[in-house]
Amino acid sequence: MSKQILHIGIDDTDSPKGMCTTFLAYKIINRLKKENVDFLDFPNLIRFNPNIPWKTRGNGAVGLKIATTKPNKIKNLVKKFVIQYSDVKNGANPGLVFCQDDNIPEEFFKLSSDAMWKLIHRNEAKKILSKHNFDYFYLGNGQGLVGATSVIGYTFEDQTFELLSYRKTSQFGKKRFLDKSKVKQMQEKTYPKTFNSFDSKKNKVLLMPHGPDPVFYGVRGEDSTTLISASKMIQPKEKLAGYLIFKSNQGTGDHLKNEIDVETFLPYTSGILHGIVNSKPIITNGGHVFFSIITKNIKIHCAVYKPTQMTDIAKELIIGDKIKVGGGIRKATKTLPRILNLEFIQILKLEKKLRLVNPFCKKCKKHMKSKGKNQGFQCVRCKSTSAHKIQKYFPRSIKKQIYIPSVSAHRHLTKPVQRMREKTKSEKFNPTSSWISNF
Numbered sequence: 001m002s003k004q005i006l007h008i009g010i011d012d013t014d015s016p017k018g019m020c021t022t023f024l025a026y027k028i029i030n031r032l033k034k035e036n037v038d039f040l041d042f043p044n045l046i047r048f049n050p051n052i053p054w055k056t057r058g059n060g061a062v063g064l065k066i067a068t069t070k071p072n073k074i075k076n077l078v079k080k081f082v083i084q085y086s087d088v089k090n091g092a093n094p095g096l097v098f099c100q101d102d103n104i105p106e107e108f109f110k111l112s113s114d115a116m117w118k119l120i121h122r123n124e125a126k127k128i129l130s131k132h133n134f135d136y137f138y139l140g141n142g143q144g145l146v147g148a149t150s151v152i153g154y155t156f157e158d159q160t161f162e163l164l165s166y167r168k169t170s171q172f173g174k175k176r177f178l179d180k181s182k183v184k185q186m187q188e189k190t191y192p193k194t195f196n197s198f199d200s201k202k203n204k205v206l207l208m209p210h211g212p213d214p215v216f217y218g219v220r221g222e223d224s225t226t227l228i229s230a231s232k233m234i235q236p237k238e239k240l241a242g243y244l245i246f247k248s249n250q251g252t253g254d255h256l257k258n259e260i261d262v263e264t265f266l267p268y269t270s271g272i273l274h275g276i277v278n279s280k281p282i283i284t285n286g287g288h289v290f291f292s293i294i295t296k297n298i299k300i301h302c303a304v305y306k307p308t309q310m311t312d313i314a315k316e317l318i319i320g321d322k323i324k325v326g327g328g329i330r331k332a333t334k335t336l337p338r339i340l341n342l343e344f345i346q347i348l349k350l351e352k353k354l355r356l357v358n359p360f361c362k363k364c365k366k367h368m369k370s371k372g373k374n375q376g377f378q379c380v381r382c383k384s385t386s387a388h389k390i391q392k393y394f395p396r397s398i399k400k401q402i403y404i405p406s407v408s409a410h411r412h413l414t415k416p417v418q419r420m421r422e423k424t425k426s427e428k429f430n431p432t433s434s435w436i437s438n439f
């Protein structure tokens with residue numbers, strides 16, 4: 001009997017209180033290994049628009065591509081896992097989608113690219129699934145169907161990998177311990193082939209979560225071979241259950257590619273804008289910076305929050321600076337209008353910073369002093385005078401470059417600076433490599 005292609009999309013099985021869709025994928029793959037299926041790609045971990053109101057931790061969906069002679073048996077197995085491992089009572093709205101065809105319908109691609117930057121209602125996904133008569137399943141309100149459909153329709157233009165290690169069930173919820181110096185060393189040895197493992201400025205481990213979920217640590221990088229050797233350098237004392245390597249759009253800046261529609265400026269939309277600064281930045285008591293830009297004759301409010309550490313850049317902007325910014329639109333509150341929360345600032349052209357200053361005495365190399373209102377200026381030393389202030393250029397402390405948040409404030413999709421140079425080549429999946437391991 002010939003094998004049939006089966007795409008499996010899973011989303012929103014986790015809640016802030018526990019579980020994790022990637023761990024579910026790890027469980028499912030281990031089970032499918034007993035069913036003589038062919039794995040055709042790394043499991044995909046795709047992060048969609050992070051600026052939606054109901055996202056769980058990272059708005060990440062998981063996709064699997066396999067070939068099997070028993071698609072119906074596999075579908076039932078996967079469904080049982082989704083039912084068993086979804087945290088519905090704590091707010092998960094899981095979705096499970098099967099596309100039993102090598103050709104993925106056009107609508108899946110469209111939904112996927114839209115889900116990257118806007119808010120999509122579950123009914124849009126349901127409509128597509130019903131039209132194609134695909135098997136799907138959901139619990140709760142079924143919002144997870146959007147991610148489960150979109151992950152199947154996702155097309156990689158750039159990719160990274162993440163090795164996620166999982167704890168034994170008995171350890172769930174317990175405090176994690178890692179040797180900080182080992183993580184630091186690992187990053188030093190493997191950079192730039194791994195990224196965001198350690199914040200050397202803050203001397204802080206970044207690759208380890210702190211919540212109740214089954215993940216012990218996750219190493220992100222450019223290829224699976226590097227991740228496997230990097231993972232060996234971490235050497236936690238805790239005995240772990242195993243690991244799984246995902247191909248991902250993390251670190252690709254995927255949600256910040258489209259130009260935001262400033263006419264509608266819809267809340268929960270992500271994207272980029274080109275504009276000219278038209279208000280002097282205001283610094284709040286909390287250290288956040290607010291300013292506005294003009295784009296297509298429309299005024300857009302921008303916010304830069306302190307934890308991003310881009311506030312030192314934002315406060316140096318002056319009226320007339322030409323910039324490109326990216327981020328997510330926050331809905332209006334009673335006191336504030338809709339605001340674009342910035343996730344990067346790229347300076348395209350710096351305006352000259354001109355200020356009027358007291359005239360300069362060339363002989364004494366000193367600025368003159370004012371003699372009183374409308375009475376001109378005089379040099380304190382040689383007493384020479386001048387009637388008017390002069391214009392002086394001040395150097396700008398910011399440069400024509402891109403500024404991104406500090407590494408501790410990176411989101412899953414934030415593109416690290418070293419990844420902006422060039423795209424890495426896509427790594428071919430080798431099913432006999434150590435892409436999954438059980439210790």
Ligand SMILES: [Zn+2]
Pocket residue numbers: 361362363364365379380381382383384
């Ligand atoms: Zn003088």
